[in-house]
Amino acid sequence: MPTGFEYAPAPESRAVVDIASSYGLFVGGEFVDPADGASFKTVNPATGERLSDVAEAGAADVDAAVRAARRAYTQVWGPMSGAERGKYLFRIARILQERAREFAVLETLDNGKPIKESRDVDIPLAAAHFFYHAGWADKLEYAGLTTGARPAPLGVIGQVIPWNFPLLMLAWKIAPALATGNTVVLKPAETTPLTALLFAQVCQQADLPAGVVNIVTGAGATGQALTEHPDVDKIAFTGSTDVGKQIARTIAGTRKRLTLELGGKGANIVYDDAAIDQAVEGIVSGIYFNQGHVCCAGSRLLVQESVADDVVRRLQRRLGTLRVGDPMDKNTDVGAINSAEQLARITALVEAGEAEGATRWSAPCELPDRGYWFAPTIFTDVSQAHRVAQEEIFGPVLSVLTFRTPAEAVAKANNTPYGLSAGIWSDKGSRVLWTADRLRAGVVWANSFNKFDPTSPFGGYKESGYGREAGRHGLEAYVAAGSED
């Protein structure tokens, strides 16, 4: 088995970032201390070193943030014209571009993802989301969301985001909310709060009116206080299906609006006429991008039986060339697992896969002795009933299943409560379109995988959640429904 070439280290400098030893909450345009002074630490998952202490918002802090957001909504942001709102969003987009390097380094330190991904994917896309939505702010009556009148904002939006794409998820949430005239209280994930706090400084730099964006750091209890707050008009949540269901139950009967972007178990279908080497690259980016910490990851590979052995062989050869290690190294392909808890979850599910009789193969790579790591892994001999084929692992673990006919591929692809993403690899256009029609998934990547764009709606079918983010469709989540019928 070939292993990676020896490369000299090519570390990105962290000098561009100043990390404070502690951070407060961002409420009403200022950094403030939490009411009860609680805090928690955020660590670099690649080394385990403490990066900073971050305030833990309690119910009183969340309440203060919601009040600040309400005040900003009624006094400043709501009454402001769309054209003026848009200019603030353009400013934010530009500042993100100007400070992109700083954000990329900070994201990689706090999250563990390879610097080349934070530099080339997360930060540019986050800026692009602000740029795209800035232009909507004064054009909402063209979005086709209401008949005639300009769509009205909802008010104060509570937003809870995950740790896998910290700044990008922030952009997905904040940009459309602000463009449509709402104000926000956002809770970043407890393991990755730093780029959200740097974003708060960007809001200050852009002279965004106080209270339009509020950031409350904390864990589950903070998120719960936010979703339960009676003066929040809408909740936007990205995260696990279990928590999403819990939130939906909590807000039942309150008439709060809700959008959910939940888990997935994406099928990546490879037909025998596919360009196999291209497909192998697509499989790799489908499941090993961002350490597999991707809700729309292509974690179930469905290969046509006649080419299955060949695909798995080439896949193993390719995984042997992936460089796993220091996320700050510009040559690194797979970085650190985000937290000890997540590593434990991945490990437990992989052990379940072995116990249930699937065959495990992990890439022969040397893992650093500090931090949280998991070698890129493939399971073969997987049946549909295996846990590794049904449950979201959220790590660099691929399950391989086979099929004989297109109908069988579709049936197996759809055999999950999730319905977020899918991939199709075939040289035949008619087969690609036939398959795409039948997949019950919100995003279908044909001869490609894990592509994102601010103009392209994203979101799931079935238990992968409801609502769409980005594109014209994403705006709908942030405007009033209009007439009752």
Place this chain on the structure above:
Amino acid sequence: MARVDVRKTYKLYIGGKFPRSESGRSYAVVSQGRSQSFLANAAQGSRKDVRDAVVAARGAFAGWSGATAYNRGQVLYRVAEVLEGRREQFVADVIASEGVTRPRAERLVDAAIDRWVWYAGWPDKLAQVLGNLNPVAGPYFNLSAPEPTGVVGILAPQRSSLLGLISVIAPAIVSGNTVVVLTSEERPLPAVTLSEVLATSDVPGGVVNIVTGRTAELAPWLASHHDVNAVDLTGAADADGVAWADLEASAADTVKRVLRPAGDGPDAVEPDFAPTPSLRRMRAFLETKTVWHPKGT
């Protein structure tokens, strides 16, 4: 000697057939006018009838959602034709069910038929109005199109027995969803007549399933059923013993799409079905699928 009229036994409509409730139960439907006279015994559907209806709806989904939009439009327009032919029967049903005058009932029936015609024109326009070609920053063809969400459980309005009923069924099925409808508990007769219309038009069996009975008894099973993708709670307004918040909470366990009843806060009110609808009801039961494909030579 006066002629003795032939009275009808009212049944459920499941999978294109007219079964009695498996429970063998029925309940008395009385007129809503000044004199509350006995009209008929309607089938009192059970939990198992709801289950059968969901199975029928799921079975019909692939065919109905897979039909061309042009075909669905044709089939739905055919329903309007048959509705028009049964106009007199619906007028009589609405008078008996809602206790309104004949001219008022005629206006309601006409509006209901026209509403169906309005929706019959939608299947082949939805993708154009709600779909999108997305200008992504890269060499990709990227298209977003609406698709039906699946099986939709509907609590039909309690008061508006025909116009309201049609205003909730039609927007769900235009896009290819299949439905299980719990009818107005006290005013189920127009729904039974509608099932006869659907059975004699070209709507495939199982696309619309109509269950009469006690809303409070049946709605929780629909809202928590694991093979139902969405619930329309419009009929929670004025339904005896129904708390829509509980139904919404149980729908959360399977991440169902929920169309809440009209009204503010915990209140639920029956909407005015007279105005031309917005897209809201159709949109509520759609998913957006986005497909990416590379462009190159």
